[in-house]
Amino acid sequence: MLLELTLFFAMATAAATLVALIPGAPAWRFWLSLPAAALAVAAASWGTAVVFADPGAALVLGIAAAVLTLLMHLLQPRWGFVSALLFASVVMASLSYLAYAADWTVTASYGVAVWLGSVLLLLLEVGALSLTVSYGFEILDVLGRREERERDAPPTRVVPVAIQVPTYNEPVDVVRPTLEALAELEHPDVLVQVVDNNTKDPAVWQPIQRLCQELGPRFQFMHLDDWPGFKAGACNEATRRLPEKYEVIGIVDADYRVRPGWLGAVMGHFDDPRVGFVQSSQHYREWEDSPYLRGLFYSFRYFFDVTMPARAHRNAIIFCGTMGLIRRRALEDIGGWNEACITEDAEASLRMLGSGWRGVYDRRAWGAGLMPLDFDGLKKQRYRWALGGIQILRFHWRELLPLAGPRRLRLTAAQRIHYLLGSVQWFGDLFTAAFTILLVATAIATATHHRLPLRQLTGSVLVVPLVFLVTGVGRAVWAMRRTTGSTWGDGFHALRCWFAMSWVVSLACMRGLISSRAEFLRTPKRREGQSSWLTALRTSRAEAFLSVAAVLAAATMLVRSPSWTTVALGLLLLFQGWLYFNAPWASMAAEGITMTPARRAYLASSQNTGDRPALSPAVAALSAGAALAGVAGVVALLIATGPSDTQPPFTGQSDLPRIGSVAPGPLKASPTPAPSSTASPSTGSEPSSTTSSSTTSSATTSTTSSGTATASPSP
Numbered sequence: 001m002l003l004e005l006t007l008f009f010a011m012a013t014a015a016a017t018l019v020a021l022i023p024g025a026p027a028w029r030f031w032l033s034l035p036a037a038a039l040a041v042a043a044a045s046w047g048t049a050v051v052f053a054d055p056g057a058a059l060v061l062g063i064a065a066a067v068l069t070l071l072m073h074l075l076q077p078r079w080g081f082v083s084a085l086l087f088a089s090v091v092m093a094s095l096s097y098l099a100y101a102a103d104w105t106v107t108a109s110y111g112v113a114v115w116l117g118s119v120l121l122l123l124l125e126v127g128a129l130s131l132t133v134s135y136g137f138e139i140l141d142v143l144g145r146r147e148e149r150e151r152d153a154p155p156t157r158v159v160p161v162a163i164q165v166p167t168y169n170e171p172v173d174v175v176r177p178t179l180e181a182l183a184e185l186e187h188p189d190v191l192v193q194v195v196d197n198n199t200k201d202p203a204v205w206q207p208i209q210r211l212c213q214e215l216g217p218r219f220q221f222m223h224l225d226d227w228p229g230f231k232a233g234a235c236n237e238a239t240r241r242l243p244e245k246y247e248v249i250g251i252v253d254a255d256y257r258v259r260p261g262w263l264g265a266v267m268g269h270f271d272d273p274r275v276g277f278v279q280s281s282q283h284y285r286e287w288e289d290s291p292y293l294r295g296l297f298y299s300f301r302y303f304f305d306v307t308m309p310a311r312a313h314r315n316a317i318i319f320c321g322t323m324g325l326i327r328r329r330a331l332e333d334i335g336g337w338n339e340a341c342i343t344e345d346a347e348a349s350l351r352m353l354g355s356g357w358r359g360v361y362d363r364r365a366w367g368a369g370l371m372p373l374d375f376d377g378l379k380k381q382r383y384r385w386a387l388g389g390i391q392i393l394r395f396h397w398r399e400l401l402p403l404a405g406p407r408r409l410r411l412t413a414a415q416r417i418h419y420l421l422g423s424v425q426w427f428g429d430l431f432t433a434a435f436t437i438l439l440v441a442t443a444i445a446t447a448t449h450h451r452l453p454l455r456q457l458t459g460s461v462l463v464v465p466l467v468f469l470v471t472g473v474g475r476a477v478w479a480m481r482r483t484t485g486s487t488w489g490d491g492f493h494a495l496r497c498w499f500a501m502s503w504v505v506s507l508a509c510m511r512g513l514i515s516s517r518a519e520f521l522r523t524p525k526r527r528e529g530q531s532s533w534l535t536a537l538r539t540s541r542a543e544a545f546l547s548v549a550a551v552l553a554a555a556t557m558l559v560r561s562p563s564w565t566t567v568a569l570g571l572l573l574l575f576q577g578w579l580y581f582n583a584p585w586a587s588m589a590a591e592g593i594t595m596t597p598a599r600r601a602y603l604a605s606s607q608n609t610g611d612r613p614a615l616s617p618a619v620a621a622l623s624a625g626a627a628l629a630g631v632a633g634v635v636a637l638l639i640a641t642g643p644s645d646t647q648p649p650f651t652g653q654s655d656l657p658r659i660g661s662v663a664p665g666p667l668k669a670s671p672t673p674a675p676s677s678t679a680s681p682s683t684g685s686e687p688s689s690t691t692s693s694s695t696t697s698s699a700t701t702s703t704t705s706s707g708t709a710t711a712s713p714s715p
Helices: 002-020 030-052 055-075 081-107 112-143 172-182 202-215 230-240 262-271 291-312 328-333 344-354 375-400 413-447 459-484 488-500 502-514 532-539 541-560 564-591 597-602 620-641 694-710
Strands: 161-167 190-197 219-224 248-251 275-281 324-327 358-365
Touching (some): 081 459, 112 291, 112 413, 161 172, 172 190, 190 202, 190 230, 262 275, 262 358, 275 291, 275 344, 324 328, 324 344, 328 344, 344 358, 375 502, 413 564, 488 502, 488 564, 532 564, 541 564
Parallel strands (some): 275 358
């Protein structure tokens, strides 16, 4: 019954996803969404009846899906029935798949090594599918609701505002447009504090000081030398020097051009004494002419058009560090910015919400900055974001985990869940790396005619991770198109930019698990006369190694053990290889960006290079080397502990029951039966007790990994 339940909801997920792709379908009203959801349920019931030749069970499952859809609609009354069915199906497919896997893990008697390996695999699958469910909820919570129109919030009184512009090693040509735009702000009482943090060369920071003097008394410049705490420390000191009358503080990055009407449109939110901060959507400029920059732009926009609106529905947004306003009393109430956290903005918003303040999100773009032009700088930016998310989890895990108490912050359950997922979602790329290692190990074991000591699943149940892979990619691009207006091509390039960051995020997660201290990646120095493609390979050599390893493992396996099962596994390995290949692609694409005057000035900006002051020695190269060496170690260990395919696979009378239809057989005909490491699913609706292959076990693993990787858009 678990198998039928799993496959039914996998098919319901696929059917509901197809319906949801119709423009407006997720938020259709009752009279249209209910018949559409019923049609998707009927399609899943028909498919289940055909596969299992059991119309009665298919009817029962269809009724169960209808009931669950109604319950989901009651829990989320603003969602359409199509959205309710899709989310209920994803949840039920995940739960039934995990129950199926857990049942085998608990009841099988194949020895301690197999049990431990299967438990580890199950835990990875729990994490991967949990993240898939969380991404699905975010998308449906935005697209499944009727559009909410943004309205201006003009203030009822004039509130003095101080705008802080933190800088470090910023060329004056980058800062000048930012300060000139701030000079045009339509607000009667504004002070602009330009806070230079640890720039050593006076030739860099003194021109900015002179620019502030030219712009008049509205601008103040301060240079902090040998100052601790990075951006957080600089902003804390700037706030201490502010006159008491300034009630609201704004943060604007040094490369942002702010529109004049920003303050007039959003300051009215502070008329509500419960509002602690207001975050405007971040936007970018100088990206339209490059396919790579277009993809990067839309990959950034996903967070502000999907994730943030979903969090805003439950007062769980984060303060993003630029284009945001914060009530001074709320900042002082939490003791200022946390100088020990590399993402001090998001960490501060968590503490403000836990102190009873509200956050307001304005989806409109009131300013535009520049995206990193240097791929290595982009990697370091993403490394900091991921490491900061892990730091928040380390600092506040008692506040976020259920039943962890005692608690100091007064967070709602929804706020805890959103912030917990905001930190945990970074581990999706670490799961991807682990699944890639298992895939490579499986391919090598198959090529050497060994078996891995892991749970073995074959046949029809493999539909579930495959469905999650396809629908996960489809939902991500679909959500991007609906919310940002991107083309399919731009959405594809956005996926490539996400995948290009997978390995560096994995490094950040490993670093965050080892230590709470912030370490930064250093920029490799380009040698004189070195070509762009050599630079691209140097900045993405770890990812290139993983990509080549996956392709070679797939080719070796197919040559040594050709069969339909190894072809499927080979395709999955090629997908993982392509996933990591996107890093060299992105690095090369960044080398080919056309240099406009604004981009040329931005090349030396720390916003582009990712440099920070007072860095400790980089550990990234050591971590990458250790991780890559670990791949070989894990592969060797798994193969060594797994039996040869010429021996009984494990202790016990029989291996895992195989599920499916006619055995696929080898690609090459063989007149004499021979031992094989590939699967041979048997015919019939009931599982048989014949021997199955460990190859398909890892195929299950890899498809789950891929589904998780494709749904990892959080910046």
